[in-house]
Amino acid sequence: MMPSSSGGSWKSSGAGDGGVPDQFPAGLRVLVVDDDPTCLMILEKMLRHCNYEVTKCNRAEVALSFLRENKNGFDVVISDVHMPDMDGFKLLEHIGLEMDLPVIMMSADDSKSVVMKGVTHGACDYLIKPVRIEALRNIWQHVVRKRKHEWKDFEPSASADEQKPPEEPDYSSSANEGHNWKSTKRRKDEEDEAEEKDDSSSLKKPRVVWSVELHQQFVAAVNQLGIDKAVPKKILELMNVPGLTRENVASHLQKYRLYLRRLSGSPLPGGMNAGFMGGPDAGYGSMSSLNGLDLQALAASGQLGQLQPQSLATLQAVALGRSNNSKSAIPVPVIDQRNIFSFENPKSRYSEVQSQHLNNSSNNSSKQINLLPGIPTNMEPKQFVSLQQSGQHSFGSMNHQVLIQMGGQSQTQSQNQVQSNTNAHHGLRQPVLSNDMLTRGGVVDVSTTVYNPVVSVSQASSLVDFSMNHKTDSSGSSYPLGGSLGIPNVRATSSALQGDGNLDTKVSGRRIVPSYDVFNDLNQNREWGLQAVGLTFDQSPHSIQVGLDASSPLLLQHNRSSVSEMGGQNRILASGKVIFSPEVEARTHHNGSNVGQQRNTYVKTESHTDGSFHNTLYSEQYGQDDLLAAIMKQQQQGVGQPENEFGFDGNALDDLPV
Amino acid sequence: MAAVSQLQRQFIEYTTSLYNEGYLDDQFTQLQKLQDESNPEFVVEVVSLFFEDSEKLLNNLATALQQKIVDYKQVDSHVHQFKGSSSSIGAQRVTNVCVHFRNYCEEKNLDGCLRCLQQVKHEYILVRNKLETLFRLEQQIVQAGGSIPMME
Numbered sequence: 001m002m003p004s005s006s007g008g009s010w011k012s013s014g015a016g017d018g019g020v021p022d023q024f025p026a027g028l029r030v031l032v033v034d035d036d037p038t039c040l041m042i043l044e045k046m047l048r049h050c051n052y053e054v055t056k057c058n059r060a061e062v063a064l065s066f067l068r069e070n071k072n073g074f075d076v077v078i079s080d081v082h083m084p085d086m087d088g089f090k091l092l093e094h095i096g097l098e099m100d101l102p103v104i105m106m107s108a109d110d111s112k113s114v115v116m117k118g119v120t121h122g123a124c125d126y127l128i129k130p131v132r133i134e135a136l137r138n139i140w141q142h143v144v145r146k147r148k149h150e151w152k153d154f155e156p157s158a159s160a161d162e163q164k165p166p167e168e169p170d171y172s173s174s175a176n177e178g179h180n181w182k183s184t185k186r187r188k189d190e191e192d193e194a195e196e197k198d199d200s201s202s203l204k205k206p207r208v209v210w211s212v213e214l215h216q217q218f219v220a221a222v223n224q225l226g227i228d229k230a231v232p233k234k235i236l237e238l239m240n241v242p243g244l245t246r247e248n249v250a251s252h253l254q255k256y257r258l259y260l261r262r263l264s265g266s267p268l269p270g271g272m273n274a275g276f277m278g279g280p281d282a283g284y285g286s287m288s289s290l291n292g293l294d295l296q297a298l299a300a301s302g303q304l305g306q307l308q309p310q311s312l313a314t315l316q317a318v319a320l321g322r323s324n325n326s327k328s329a330i331p332v333p334v335i336d337q338r339n340i341f342s343f344e345n346p347k348s349r350y351s352e353v354q355s356q357h358l359n360n361s362s363n364n365s366s367k368q369i370n371l372l373p374g375i376p377t378n379m380e381p382k383q384f385v386s387l388q389q390s391g392q393h394s395f396g397s398m399n400h401q402v403l404i405q406m407g408g409q410s411q412t413q414s415q416n417q418v419q420s421n422t423n424a425h426h427g428l429r430q431p432v433l434s435n436d437m438l439t440r441g442g443v444v445d446v447s448t449t450v451y452n453p454v455v456s457v458s459q460a461s462s463l464v465d466f467s468m469n470h471k472t473d474s475s476g477s478s479y480p481l482g483g484s485l486g487i488p489n490v491r492a493t494s495s496a497l498q499g500d501g502n503l504d505t506k507v508s509g510r511r512i513v514p515s516y517d518v519f520n521d522l523n524q525n526r527e528w529g530l531q532a533v534g535l536t537f538d539q540s541p542h543s544i545q546v547g548l549d550a551s552s553p554l555l556l557q558h559n560r561s562s563v564s565e566m567g568g569q570n571r572i573l574a575s576g577k578v579i580f581s582p583e584v585e586a587r588t589h590h591n592g593s594n595v596g597q598q599r600n601t602y603v604k605t606e607s608h609t610d611g612s613f614h615n616t617l618y619s620e621q622y623g624q625d626d627l628l629a630a631i632m633k634q635q636q637q638g639v640g641q642p643e644n645e646f647g648f649d650g651n652a653l654d655d656l657p658v
Numbered sequence: 659m660a661a662v663s664q665l666q667r668q669f670i671e672y673t674t675s676l677y678n679e680g681y682l683d684d685q686f687t688q689l690q691k692l693q694d695e696s697n698p699e700f701v702v703e704v705v706s707l708f709f710e711d712s713e714k715l716l717n718n719l720a721t722a723l724q725q726k727i728v729d730y731k732q733v734d735s736h737v738h739q740f741k742g743s744s745s746s747i748g749a750q751r752v753t754n755v756c757v758h759f760r761n762y763c764e765e766k767n768l769d770g771c772l773r774c775l776q777q778v779k780h781e782y783i784l785v786r787n788k789l790e791t792l793f794r795l796e797q798q799i800v801q802a803g804g805s806i807p808m809m810e
Contacts, residue, residue, distance in 0.1 A: 038708040038743040045692045045700060082738055108742035130685045130745040133692070 025140030026051035029073060033063040033091065034080040034106075039129065043078065046133040060086035067099050074101060075143045078127075078136075081107035081114060089121045093228070096122045100229035102142035106131055122228030149224045150238065210252055217241065218252060227260065662804030669795045673809050676792070681785050686748030687809060705789055708747050712782055715740045719775055723768070733771060734763040740778070751781045 030052045034040045040056050047054040055074070057063040060083050067074060077095055081088035092103045105118040106127035118126040124142040127135050210218070221238035222230040232250035239249070676682045693700040715736050722733045741756035755778040762770030796806050 036711065036739055036743050036746075038704060038711055039746045041704050041707055042689065042692075042746050045697070045704075049692055080742075082735065084735075108738060108745060129742045130688075130748070132685075132688060 023051075025143075028052045028140050028143065029075045030054050030139070031063060031066060031074045031077045032056045032079075033060055033077065033083070033088075034058060035083045035085075036080065039080070039131075043131060043136070046131070046136050049133060050137050052136075059083070060088070060091040063091065064094055067095060067101070071099060076102045076104065076139055078104045078106060078139070081105055081109065081118075089117055092118075092121045092123055096226070096228035098231055100146075100225050100231050100234050102146050104139060104142065122226065146226070146229075149226070150234070152224060214239075214241065214244075215252075218249065218256070222253070222256065227257075662799060662802040665795060665799045665802055666804055666807050669792070669799060670807055670809065672792060672795060676788055677809075680750050680754075681788050683748045683750040685746060689747060690809065702793055705747060705793075708743055708749075709786055711743055712740065712752075712786075715743075716775075716779055716782065719778075723771055723775060728766075728768060728771075730763045730766050730771075734760055737763060737778075744782075749782075749785045752778060752785055755781050 028050075030047050032040060032043050032047065032054060033056075034043065035058050037058065040058055044054045044056050055066065057066065060079070063077070063079070067077070079088050079091055083091075088105055088107070092105065095101055095103050102124040103122070104125040104127060105123040106129055107114060108129040110128040115126050124145070125139070217239045218235060221235040224238060225231070225234050230253065232246045232253055235253060236244060236246050236249045673682075689701050689704060697703075719733060719736050719740075722729060722736065737756050737759045741753055741760070744750075744752040744756065755774060759771065759774035759778060762774055799806055
């Protein structure tokens, strides 16, 4: 309809009254979409009365084209839910993906389910008709909020430092486990993030290698933007990594989203473990990708410094969690994720982002993975290890705190979740990525100081405690983000980790508090390539399978034949980098559903000469693809969201060097 | 002036009764507040738009309910829209009928739907007449040189 002069910024271009310049929120550029002409006219009038610049449209398609033509032409969108040509939620998704603008939904329908849908689809507010002008006066807050987050992203170091600290007290709902985990994780994330950032910048290679740091940055960016709204362009801007192209980001994002989806939605079938354990190489591949993701995420979150896994895990967890939450109505995840985010605040956004991605990524699991494909050496072996350890994440279990118990991390085998946890750990030599992985809810039990806080598997799910790796530094083995389980805190929820004798995971119900100590040992001994650092995650026959099963986003889904979901992601892992896709973590949120899935991610620590223990982390068993697939599945399942409009081809981690 | 003040009094009384009888609700007041010099006919414009839209909706509803096989989703969608627009201008009674109407749609109760259709039509016509009367009064006041009292 009639586009008003959108162009400008907030300056009081349209304000008209008195022409006070920059009198925010005057001049806010609003796009209103409603097929009801009466409402449209009234809204327009009301918005004008608020001194906003209004453009109205009665068709969603038209609105989208306006938005596409003027990428920066609008500040906020208000859309009706019921429209004949396109469902309001669909429009919401499109906008979120493509433009990352705040979208406010409105409807005469005030039923809880519809409002909930708005929330899950990422609407920043929901207005009930008849809309009153008072309700419209404050919409500017959504714009500010969004921008604020974006700005934060731009200053990673700064923000990281500032923002992280406050997070601590923020234990989000994940109630118990989440607590320690979160705080620990947060701290870690902050550190890691700061550290990682530098590294990543130097990481420019012709072929993008999604190192842990890079991934973390990515995740942070995504988190900042909001998983629903993260578009490659913006992510790229936020990441500000020279040499990184939009395509790289786009491809990675796809994977990440898949990962998130898996984490949240698709509980991996019990077979996950098996899947992971599948061919070592394959496993690694996927694993690494997963890990990589996580690691990256972790790295990004700054945590990688030491236990990359943790942060990654957390991130993943968060991401996963998010996905879970939003989509799969998994109660836990929501909490977890939120928690994760909360603490990490600015930085932790990564995790959030991840989870968001996970959530959002209805599409491809591929995204998740390979967060770390390229992370070869960045990760400190230890960290990576931790990722592995958490192998137990039960994908299915929501709580996926994938406790990647690497090596002996005592991953608290998440009791419930880790469905198959038992073995998960074993294989994981790698220190459990305590990255706060997924902490489903942030549950990554970061408390296990040894390694990244072991993601306390809040949910019984076998959270692969990727978070364990946070602390990897102690172990000396860095967790290579690349290979390392990017899986953030995959806290293998208790169950998963159990088998592992080494890990002293205190599986407290859910919390898997892997004693990363074990891990440390492992790490210390070797790089991630750790050969069995001692993480005997393998408690069960299969090596540590990161219970990526549905619940564990950890890419360790070997069993998951859903590898396919992962699309190309798995491959990334194959490159030997264990990429713990955040899925693992996030997924842990799936409580229940996938709990059984704990896949033990066998973190096979093969001594990689190249130092990228990615592979090692994941024992062959984990087919990365599997993991990814699993993760994806999880996400998808839980999510049930429409595939997104990513427009990418979702699968493949194209630019991940495998 | 006497004429004006008389008209104004009439206006106030009439408006008050409309509110009291539930034909209009606070949302209508909101609309009136939005009217200003830059757009002095705003309320009339919006309400006219509402009338136009409503008539279309009512026709669509009648058609939909006359089908051999009634598509209740479609019917519901129309009603939903009607509910939205009527509530936006403050036509409270119309909105209320729409709520019941939607329930019948959900139950796929054809009889109930048909009754509601009649009812909503009836309420719509009533509120339309009332508003037209109100606008006429306003016009008269303005023509007589007076100003329209603000209701609050």
